[in-house]
Amino acid sequence: MNDVFTLADDLGPLKVIHVHEPGIGLKGVLVVDNVARGPSIGGLRMAVDVTTEECARLARAMTLKNAAAGLSHGGGKSVLIGDPKMPKAQKETLIRGFCCALREVEQYIFGPDMGTDEECMAWVKDEIDRAVGLPRELGGIPLDEIGATGYGLFHAVDVAQDFCELDINSARFAVQGFGAVGKHASKLLCAAGATAIAVSDSRGTIYNPDGLDIERLLALKAAGKSVTDYDDAEHRDGDAIIDIECDIWIPAARPDVIHEGNVNRLNTRLVVQGANIPITDAAEKTLHEKGILNVPDFIANAGGVICAAAEYQGAGEAAAFDAIKEKLRRNTREVLESAQREQILPRDAALAMARRRVEQAMRHRRWHIF
Numbered sequence: 001m002n003d004v005f006t007l008a009d010d011l012g013p014l015k016v017i018h019v020h021e022p023g024i025g026l027k028g029v030l031v032v033d034n035v036a037r038g039p040s041i042g043g044l045r046m047a048v049d050v051t052t053e054e055c056a057r058l059a060r061a062m063t064l065k066n067a068a069a070g071l072s073h074g075g076g077k078s079v080l081i082g083d084p085k086m087p088k089a090q091k092e093t094l095i096r097g098f099c100c101a102l103r104e105v106e107q108y109i110f111g112p113d114m115g116t117d118e119e120c121m122a123w124v125k126d127e128i129d130r131a132v133g134l135p136r137e138l139g140g141i142p143l144d145e146i147g148a149t150g151y152g153l154f155h156a157v158d159v160a161q162d163f164c165e166l167d168i169n170s171a172r173f174a175v176q177g178f179g180a181v182g183k184h185a186s187k188l189l190c191a192a193g194a195t196a197i198a199v200s201d202s203r204g205t206i207y208n209p210d211g212l213d214i215e216r217l218l219a220l221k222a223a224g225k226s227v228t229d230y231d232d233a234e235h236r237d238g239d240a241i242i243d244i245e246c247d248i249w250i251p252a253a254r255p256d257v258i259h260e261g262n263v264n265r266l267n268t269r270l271v272v273q274g275a276n277i278p279i280t281d282a283a284e285k286t287l288h289e290k291g292i293l294n295v296p297d298f299i300a301n302a303g304g305v306i307c308a309a310a311e312y313q314g315a316g317e318a319a320a321f322d323a324i325k326e327k328l329r330r331n332t333r334e335v336l337e338s339a340q341r342e343q344i345l346p347r348d349a350a351l352a353m354a355r356r357r358v359e360q361a362m363r364h365r366r367w368h369i370f
Contacts, residue, residue, distance in 0.1 A: 007056045011063060011358060012075075014370045016052065019101045027081040028098045031059035033074065034369045035107045036361040037067060040076030041132065041308055043113025044095070044120065047254075050079040054255060061276050062305070064354040065298035067361075069327050071309045076108045084115030092123055099124045099131075106130070107370070111143070111308045114179070114254075118142040132308040141311040141320055143180075143304050150184025151321065152303020152328040153274050156295050157189065157248060159332040163340065164270050164293040166247055169193035174244045174268075176200050177253025178227050181274045181301065183218055185250060190214045194248070199227050200241040206233035207244060242266060251278035258283045266292065273297035281347075288345045296347045298354065299331050 007013060012033040019028040029052050032040050042062040045055075055077050063075025080098055084091070099110060110124045112133040122138055124131040134140020143149070161168050171194040175182040178199040186196050196214055198207040203226040206212065212233060220229050228235055242258070245267040251257050252274030258266065263283040271287060271294040273279065278297060279287070287294045303324040310320035331353075338349035362368045 007053065011060070011355070012369050013056055013059060014107070015105070016056065017102065017105065018052070019098055021097055021101070024093050024097050025082075026094050026097050026101075028079060028094075028101075029055045030076065030078040030102055030105065030108060031056045032076040032105065032107050033059035033063045034358060034362075035074035035076075036358060036365050036369055037074050038072040039107050039109055040074040041066065041071075041109045041111055041305055041312070042076040042078065043111045043304075044078045044080065044098075044116045044124070045113040046080045046082055046084040046091075046115030048081065048083050050081055055079045057255070058276050061298050063358060064351065065302050065305055066309075067357040068298055068331055068350060068354040069302045069306050069309075070357070071306065073109075073305075073309055073312075074107070077113075078102070078108070078110065080115075091120075095120050095123050096127050099127050103128045109308075109312065111305070117144055117180075132311045133304075134311070141307055141317055143307055146307075146317060147180070147184025147187075148307035148320065148324060149181045149274065149301050149304035150186075150188065152306065152324045153181065153185040153250070153252075153272060153300055154188040154192070155303075155325055155328040156300040156332045157185075157270070157272050158192070159329050160270055160272060160293060160295050160336060163336045166269055171195070171247040172197045173248035173250065174198040174241055174246045175250045175252055175274075176241045176257060176278075177251065177275060178217065178221065179252065181304075182250065182252035183214075183221060185252070185274060186214050187218065189248075197246060198241055198244040200238050200253075201227050202238065204228040204238050205236040205241045205244075206230050207236060207240075208233040248272065251275050254278070256280055260286070263287065264290075268292060271295070272300045274301050276301065284345060284347055293336075294346055295332060295336070296350045299335050299346075299350050300328075302331070303328060 015032040059077035110131040121131040133143040249268040258279040
């Protein structure tokens with residue numbers, strides 16, 4: 001019995017639900033971490049290798065992210081085990097089946113995540129009417145289409161440059177994971193004067209010290225191609241993105257891509273986490289010891305959920321972008337100033353701020369986390 005609670009602490013999780021329907025090959029997990037601040041919002045992730053532990057860690061990141069952003073929502077996460085590139089009809093069946101199985105869990109609101117998009121959220125809404133990140137034609141704000149997370153990430157970089165003697169106008173950057181988050185952040189950074197010298201996706205890394213043409217890369221991705229189809233660059237394997245010397249390094253793909261075994265390969269001045277939990281705790285400590293400034297995930301990549309919460313409350317795109325800019329800039333500065341003042345890791349400063357806000361909400365609840 002104790003094995004069930006190995007992931008539990010004083011903040012959660014409230015619920016861990018496994019969903020299995022062999023008739024359609026459905027295997028999924030929902031973790032509702034903490035709803036003291038309100039119903040949880042978190043993305044539906046689809047991948048072949050997701051686990052319950054990963055889902056729980058991501059749900060906790062959402063609890064902290066939503067609290068740090070001052071949202072009236074708790075944290076949750078759901079995962080489906082499967083290839084997100086499977087035939088559309090099969091994917092639709094799995095997602096519709098999964099959300100139907102979770103119809104009664106009203107403490108969780110679905111949003112898009114890695115492997116899912118606005119159309120997937122339309123399927124969820126059709127089944128249970130509890131989703132954000134919807135297509136425009138359904139009255140939603142399409143998070144990936146407008147680049148909400150990438151927009152917030154850009155503002156985190158813009159604030160962080162003041163804390164590491166960096167000038168964004170002449171900075172060279174690398175992006176690990178040129179997907180929904182990475183491509184929008186790259187476009188904004190280039191517009192601000194920075195130069196993209198390396199990007200990667202699931203098929204490999206491309207590198208050009210003189211700079212990559214972001215518009216050409218965006219066109220390739222829009223056509224369903226890989227960054228490795230870009231010809232004016234040196235082609236390397238996917239892991240080689242870690243070795244690129246740059247001013248700004250942005251992980252925007254999977255969890256735990258930087259760990260004790262490879263953290264010393266990073267040669268950069270600033271890391272801004274576009275993905276959720278992309279760097280292990282031990283690796284973050286090493287970055288701090290090396291003098292590399294690191295902006296934690298639940299601070300830097302909160303743009304998407306801020307936009308989702310705005311949509312849930314009936315706000316439009318303009319109001320959502322205003323909220324993202326204001327919250328990301330304020331929180332990034334508060335965390336980095338606190339870390340600098342207290343001589344602690346930025347993650348420790350961010351955790352203290354977020355936990356304080358969650359615990360304040362818990363004190364007003366009869367049952368604390370729900």
